[in-house]
Amino acid sequence: MNATQSRKGRIAEAFSSRAGVYDRSADLQWLIATRLAERIEPARFVYRPRILEIGCGTGFLSSHLKKAFPAADFVLTDVAPSMLDRCRQRVGRGPRYRLLDGERPLGLPCSFDLIVSSLAFQWFDDLGAGLDRLRDLLAPNGRMMFATLGCKTFAEWRDAHAACGFDCGTPDYPSMETFPWPAERGRLEEELVRQTYPSGHDFVKSLKALGAGEPILGHRPLPAGAFRRLLASLERGFTATYHILYGEIRR
Numbered sequence: 001m002n003a004t005q006s007r008k009g010r011i012a013e014a015f016s017s018r019a020g021v022y023d024r025s026a027d028l029q030w031l032i033a034t035r036l037a038e039r040i041e042p043a044r045f046v047y048r049p050r051i052l053e054i055g056c057g058t059g060f061l062s063s064h065l066k067k068a069f070p071a072a073d074f075v076l077t078d079v080a081p082s083m084l085d086r087c088r089q090r091v092g093r094g095p096r097y098r099l100l101d102g103e104r105p106l107g108l109p110c111s112f113d114l115i116v117s118s119l120a121f122q123w124f125d126d127l128g129a130g131l132d133r134l135r136d137l138l139a140p141n142g143r144m145m146f147a148t149l150g151c152k153t154f155a156e157w158r159d160a161h162a163a164c165g166f167d168c169g170t171p172d173y174p175s176m177e178t179f180p181w182p183a184e185r186g187r188l189e190e191e192l193v194r195q196t197y198p199s200g201h202d203f204v205k206s207l208k209a210l211g212a213g214e215p216i217l218g219h220r221p222l223p224a225g226a227f228r229r230l231l232a233s234l235e236r237g238f239t240a241t242y243h244i245l246y247g248e249i250r251r
């Protein structure tokens, strides 16, 4: 297994290990799935659309879409087995459930009217290549609609590291300008959502509770003393920005 594969394995394992408690810590993820669902207007699609979801997690977006598209043919996928199991429990019979790395969507037909994803693409190793492969799965006139993280996400966490002279393990997310796609085929909008925590420590705990603590490839965790120093600088409260990019890509 090479280093990239093992990062993906760690991501899958981390989400799987938190699947039973994910929903309790996932207010923001619920909010974004709801906002994304509101953008997906059923009237724009055929009566019985074929819908593929990437990174369905415990089924926040899937459950919204199941109501909005009662006749749709769904394929719900995730890279973490236990997240997929929770999704099956929430959404129930009807959809097909597939364990799948959304960045390498092998064995799927190229016939989806709609491909959706809420807060999963930020885990891709190569977002541009992953989006290209997914776009190839769209039927003529098909659309991909997603929410993912943008470059201002966790700016405060990066600043706190810089102030202490430490490297930060938060991945470099794209901006509106650097988003890796053919812009003539897409549309991108952004939103900033801020969450306040009693301390930096609570922020870290909340990410771990979701299974979302995996740093960028090659990042070496701070030594315990340095981490304590970092958290000591954030004891009086911590606000984290989530920079959400809502995208739409046409075939």
Ligand SMILES: C[S@@+](CC[C@H](N)C(=O)[O-])C[C@H]1O[C@@H](n2cnc3c(N)ncnc32)[C@H](O)[C@@H]1O
Residues within 6 Å of the ligand: 011, 012, 015, 016, 026, 029, 030, 033, 054, 055, 056, 057, 058, 059, 060, 061, 077, 078, 079, 080, 083, 100, 101, 102, 103, 117, 118, 119, 120, 123, 124, 212
């Ligand atoms: C933050 S959760 C979001 C889950 C759900 N969409 C929601 O809104 O609650 C991210 C999900 O993406 C999944 N994921 C991460 N990398 C993935 C990949 N390469 N392919 C498919 N799913 C992936 C994780 O297992 C996890 O379930």
